[in-house]
Amino acid sequence: MDFFKNVATLAQNAIESINNPNHLTPDQLMQEAYHLPASEHIKEKISAEYIITSRVLYSFSEGTKHAGNYLPMPNSVNVRAIGELTLTENYLLLKKNDSAYDKVIFHLATIDKVQKIPNVELVQVRLSTHNGMILDVLSDTIRSKAEYFWHIFSTQHQAAKNQVPKLIEFQKGLYSEYLISKNCKNSKLGEKHIDITSHPKGGLGLQFKFPGDQSKEQEVVKLKRWFEYSRRYGRNLELVENQIFNSLILVGIPNRLRGEIWELSYGAMYLRFENVGEYEKILADNSDRKSFAIEEIEKDLNRSLPEYPAFQTKEGINKLRRVLTAYSWKNPEIGYCQAMNIVVAALLIFMTEEQAYWTLNVLCDKLIPGYYSKTMYGVLLDQKVFEALVKKTIPAVGDHFVKHDIQLSIVSLPWFLSFFLNTMPLVFAFRVIDAFFYNGPKTLFQVALAIIKVNSEKLLDCSDDGECIAVFKEYFTSLDEVQPSHERLKRQFDILWEVAFNEFHVVDDKVLQKNRNAFKNEVFQGIDLFVKRAEIRNLPKTVHLTNDNLSNIYDRYYSKLLQDNSAPNRGNVSMDFDAFKMFMSEITVWVNLERDTRDQNNFLQRLYDNWSDESGEMHLETLVVGLNKLVDKDLMNALSNFFALYDTDKNGKISKETVLELAEDLIFITTPWREGLIFDSIANRELEDQIAERLVQRRQLLKQQGVQLNDDAEIAIPDEVKFDEDKWRTKQSVRYLSASSNFLQLAFKYAQPYEDPDAPLINLEDDDNDVSMSNKKLDSITHNKALDPTHPVYITASMFRMVILANETYSSFFENQFWKSFELDKPGSMENGVFGGMVGNIRGMVNNVMADGARVATQVRKKMDEARSRGDTVDSIESGSSSFELNSDLSNFAKANGNNRTSMDSKGADSVITGWTLESGVLADNFDDANIEDLIEIPEEKRLLGNSGEDNNIEPAKTKQETSTSSEQNEDTDDDDFGNFIPAAGDNAATGEVASGIKDMTL
């Protein structure tokens, strides 16, 4: 499951960057604390004492005018505090030490004047804003540091000045400015403001009424308070936040200001100010494009808050369409998720399209990352967290749910996804959203926990999901009802509100982070498994690939992609050529990334092009379809499929140029065999035959020496075979070289000119089939008349098949080696960097010496019978065997085999002899028998040393297991006729315990 862990880790990082302050850079922490865009960075930072003087408050205190004081007077007209002063590219930020509420966020363009106040002890600077706020900063740090800060400040401030017109234009569109402008025209309190004559654009509510029956009086009272706050402490891009700001939000934002406060609370407004015009541009740039997300959006446009009148009109629907579409272009990873339609519809009641667009951005990126993603991991994770929190904070209910197998998460999921918009009456959901934008995601948990808490008695009576849902349904419809609480009459919603923020304030960001960390692996693994299962199920049918094969291919495919793509989303991710090369190097023996040759790239490019879709992209689906064809075990199909790789125009013919490419590719893919790194089935067979012959000779010899052998007993197979590897390699190499030249020669001989479709397929008179053609002769083919450019020729699939079949080596290659050269049974693992070590070291792949022990035994029996019937003498056999007297460097051989076992183990039949050579574990470095002339050799000391582990430690567990089983077999063998052998031949063998049987053999 390493792969899944890896996916989880990558996805985790995405979440962690938001949830885990420990992983954040100082810049990110600052952006988080002030909800500023990622484009703002800390320029300078000092600690300072600051005094904010509000002209309005000052005027109040002078007693000039108390009317219009809709908020209680504070104790002081100044805000005086010690805190941290931060300067970024565009903002001056202040945060009071040890306070969650008190902070100041001024866009530099809002600062009108900067004065240095003479002060002997401290550096004191007075800033005056356009709106009449005065900020005195007394830096208690080292003078030079403070002066440096103000020096940098002054540079930044100068640079921001050209943003003033943009700022004014921006502010003209804000309701808070309109409110001030309208109500302060004749005010003498000293506040300054922009003159705004026309009502700024806002949400659909201005035209279609705001949902709910909030009375006009209530709205006016609330507006007056916000008006008061704005003139005292500033607004939008020039804001002093304090506890009052928080409480004004918690009692409910007035409808007209709601949109602006929502976008201000979590910083969407800063994004919008920085990117004025992006919304219109993204729509214009993509106006002609279609996408799957757009299709999905269209389906839901008519069903987003359909009961709200504006969304029964074209105007409302179009707004919704534009915002959702723009966002789907902005963030294709998310595209569109159902629930976004409801959320955006709600936003649009209070906001302009552009405001809604940026607010949606902030929602998806910062507030609830992963909620609307393609796997929805964020919301799934939070359901786990929620269930855990219920167990912890309301254990009676939590235990009850466990006992009755009630899955709370299936009930709560919609609450979190749409912020109660589709569960609570809208007016109450808006209240939740007010708090949610200001306090962040913990609000959703606090409210949800409070819902469980106030309903616990009823929930304890429920015995299944359905009954719980009924309880909640009833509760949500009664939120408006009044009921006695603590000797007072209270609205259900107000009770909920108190419980949420009084009892569950402990559920803060830290608690959330801790719980998210605890569950994320579980959630990601669940998602991964699901995604994998679904994707594999949806792949086209592949008869030659098992489900396990597909699962392994899937893992490798995505692990390759994950190396450069940290997105936890899957599905339809295309694989580029480099990733494909890596992928292929892991699953085949003939792709070697260390040898990045032109031939290799050519062939892989051909596969890549063949296995890509019309738009040239390779997907898991197209890859699997392609692979499925190459691993077809049927020789005729295999040849046709291989031919089809070259027949790109699908006319059944390939031109001579392509034939040349095909020939080169054949040389390339047969590299491990041509270089003798792997023995093919022809070589294996020959070896088997010789081993068999040698066994027969040995028996003859022993018989001659008077040893009693039972011819009817089972033939024991030697545990070890020594042979002159180089010689066999060379032999096979020659065979492959000649096969390649033979192929070209025949292919061109049978090639047919395009002009003459009636020409015979085969020129039977031509008898030139010299297979030992040298490379020089290969070159001479270029002078072949078939290559004459004036006579273009082609070959067909059937000609290709015929040419291959005419060549023993190539036809055997396609019949026995090629389809087996794909390593698809081995699960992918990210542990070792490069998967499985399949290639990397092709020299370490000397391998399979002999395929089939049983076949050797049969051969022995056959030869024994033949010898008996012929009455052959030992002498004749001996002379016959002399040609196989080959020596080999055994220690190399052992090493090579050791490596090879790791890579070839799961490949099955191809490497069996290596298997039984090594399984007994007799090979060792000091076993040098280069001089052994004897036919039989029994190196029992090897067994005693038992040092196989040293050579084979690459895969200890498996080898050990096999070793034990095979040594059991050996014991069995020892008990039958070979046990009767007497170590008569040679001194080496005469050391005593030889009777344990034949363990080795030299060829």
Place this chain on the structure above:
Amino acid sequence: MSASSQIPVKLVLLGEAAVGKSSLVLRFVSNDFQENKEPTIGAAFLTQRCTIGDKTIKFEIWDTAGQERFANLAHLYYRNAQAALVVYDVTKPASFIKARHWMKELKEQSTKNIVVALVGNKFDLILDEETGEEIEGARKVSVEEGKTLAEDEGAVFFETSAKTAYNVNEVFMFIGEKLLENLDKAQPEETQSQTQNNRIDLTATPQNDVNENACSC
């Protein structure tokens, strides 16, 4: 009606977005139809009782969200389901492909012996309102395709219209009958297979049916 005589049946609706899953449920439960029903977020839960022969079935219906990404969550809902409606839109070929996937998913992952109905909804869209005949070319998924898929996966096939109520009750009634039938067949093995969750225990005697006793409805 006495609650204790009811047989609870958990039924789940699956299918692509906007094929009419919620509308089928609304029609079955309230005999109502809404033109622009809000998309289901996560899932909705509704119940409906119906009487078949001398037995009363209480359908506990999980109506799931159709959008692809919500498929991640579907297993939460079809967990322990005894019946499923896989719904597609007869005018949307893509929704039929999705239905095929759901059929496979159910086969692999759901309760054994789950009763599945394949439902081609929005049948009204292919009918000419005046003549009542099928409009040429309006239908994009043929009856044969539907039938074949249903047969391949051992499901029953219906074409319905939540709007006109055509065949809607029939689907649910058929499923109810089928479940009762299975119930009779399964009686002998009941004891060994019904262990943990008494909700699956269709054969429980009313006295033992804890759920229904607890519920006062």
